Amino acid sequence: MRRSLCVRMGQMIPELWPARLHHLRRDSPKPEPLAQFYGELLGDRVAPLPDGSWLIAGRGRRLVIGKGTAGSVPYFALQLQDSIHLDAYRRGCKAEPFSSALFEEGAFAVTDPDGRRIVFGLSKEIETPVGLSARLQHFVCATQRLPEMLEFYRGLGMAESDRVLEGDTLSAVFLRSDPEHHSFAAFRAPESRPDHHCYETSGWLDIRDWADRMARLRIPLWWGPGRHGPGNNLFFMIEDPDGHKVEFSAELELMPKDMPHRTWPHEQRTLNLWGSAWMRS
């Protein structure tokens, strides 16, 4: 039987595990061209949603593009296991109802210290597996308040996998909601903003195939290929038209639920064992 709550430092923590990133929303002042960009990038179908936003959906991946500030990600959505899991989780956290075209009725959301919403629900859609393999796997933000963000996301029931320290100061944290090394991460930065989202492929040869697709589309690789220290995954990144980064990854590390977090130094090698790194601070 699943426990609905666990206790950490005297605080009741709702049981999130296992939960996976299901979709996220990326906003732009001109959503339709951005939706067409992602449709071409991923080889996915693009369709309007009733509220005027756009859905880009393909093999294990769904993205909502709406009208808003360039580069923003107003929410990301986690899929829980079933209705029993979802109901038990809702009882354990302060949530507000959330209506999503991609989730069954009963989805709900909480708001993090940066004002971004995290939505919890059950998938409505039966997926059509077309296109190259790459499942939407994690979302990452930059933040001015990293310690508060770590505390908040641990309070949601995520397990800390790795942290990066500059002296005694946190510079990055990686958290998991199932055995995959991270479904969410955050970097210390001068301003709070979205950082990137990532598609996990089935192996190194998929990284080659996706990079060849970028070449055909004349989209230059922005960073990589390389291998991250935390997560040990192979990766490259590109930029979308608003400067938001999109990552393709392979071989992301798996960690047991109760494995304690590890610590890395704040240096380029931590973020790319193969070479230079994108340092957010």
Ligand SMILES: [Fe+2]
């Ligand atoms: Fe990433």
